[in-house]
Amino acid sequence: MKTDPIRQVAFGDDENGMWLYRRFLRELEQRIPEASSHIIGASEKGEPIYGFDLGSGPVTVSLVAGAHADEPVGPNTLYRLILEIYQNPERFKAIFSRFRFLVIPHVNPDGDAANASWITRWPDPVPFFSGMKRELPGRDIEFGYPEMRPENRAATGFWEREGPADLHFSLHGMQFSEGYLLLINDEWEKRTRTWRKQFDKAMRAEGLAPHDHDRGGDKGFNYMGPGFTSTPKGKTMRDFFLSRNDAGTAAKFHMSSMEYHIGQNPETVCMVTEFPLYVIRTSPQTGTPENYLALKQDLANMSVRADKSTKDQDINRFVLQYDMHPLPLGKAMRLQRHTIRSAMELAKRCVEKSQEK
Numbered sequence: 001m002k003t004d005p006i007r008q009v010a011f012g013d014d015e016n017g018m019w020l021y022r023r024f025l026r027e028l029e030q031r032i033p034e035a036s037s038h039i040i041g042a043s044e045k046g047e048p049i050y051g052f053d054l055g056s057g058p059v060t061v062s063l064v065a066g067a068h069a070d071e072p073v074g075p076n077t078l079y080r081l082i083l084e085i086y087q088n089p090e091r092f093k094a095i096f097s098r099f100r101f102l103v104i105p106h107v108n109p110d111g112d113a114a115n116a117s118w119i120t121r122w123p124d125p126v127p128f129f130s131g132m133k134r135e136l137p138g139r140d141i142e143f144g145y146p147e148m149r150p151e152n153r154a155a156t157g158f159w160e161r162e163g164p165a166d167l168h169f170s171l172h173g174m175q176f177s178e179g180y181l182l183l184i185n186d187e188w189e190k191r192t193r194t195w196r197k198q199f200d201k202a203m204r205a206e207g208l209a210p211h212d213h214d215r216g217g218d219k220g221f222n223y224m225g226p227g228f229t230s231t232p233k234g235k236t237m238r239d240f241f242l243s244r245n246d247a248g249t250a251a252k253f254h255m256s257s258m259e260y261h262i263g264q265n266p267e268t269v270c271m272v273t274e275f276p277l278y279v280i281r282t283s284p285q286t287g288t289p290e291n292y293l294a295l296k297q298d299l300a301n302m303s304v305r306a307d308k309s310t311k312d313q314d315i316n317r318f319v320l321q322y323d324m325h326p327l328p329l330g331k332a333m334r335l336q337r338h339t340i341r342s343a344m345e346l347a348k349r350c351v352e353k354s355q356e357k
């Protein structure tokens, strides 16, 4: 395994590695007095779910992560953010006078435990590709609002008490992609055009091209240009399956957290970050990520092979064939924070504008 190129990548800014939720809870209890007062509910297996209400500014920012527990960078970003806020309250004084934050670092702790086998060994792709676990529709927390699972009810209760939000982020991620992808709710397509250009520039400066996938509006994912698509909607998922006479699958889709927030405040800007765990080679064609689609097909073929050593060989081949390399955790968290930070300025300008009217 010594020649495996993925293990040769340096991770200078990742000394602490990827954390599991349990690690966050330990740090939280050690560093924050009365941490348990921030518990907003419990998972199906009884793990506590935390919600933090911070700051007192006129613009409310909702941040939630972990709905898909095989996408751990979002939760890791929020773990570090929460601990940083409590460790350096002075540094956040100015920002808390302009913004208020509603933060749920992990809405799916049981899913985190189910993915522990590879999260602690990331970026090694072998345990990742054999150990990642995703909940299917009907169990998928992102499509379970307002009350499909106790985790959804915990979040909804918190948002109902503390909301509504002007900006809502659900931090997600992709297993692999050709670059950055950001989802924005349809209502904000026009109003984010200039902002999207700036965002693209910032991502390119970080060495990330857009993941350019025009799905032609399939299942309500409307294309907003390279690197941008609309946020998912339970309603269009239901309509899609109903149009195929599949009422059973349709019934498994409830509201997404974005639809919930838009229901509370139609002016909410909603975004879903989709940075990849592994970046692959960019395809030349506009609108079709050929390399991404080919790797997806390769993985589907691999999953039917039973023999473990053949699977390991497949993964090593993918690394070379698709130039698959991890997006270092430190950088991925920085990109998440950059996205949130620049969307906050956008939301603030819009809230101020609407108050002038």
Ligand SMILES: [Zn+2]
Binding pocket: 068, 071, 172, 173
């Ligand atoms: Zn996701």
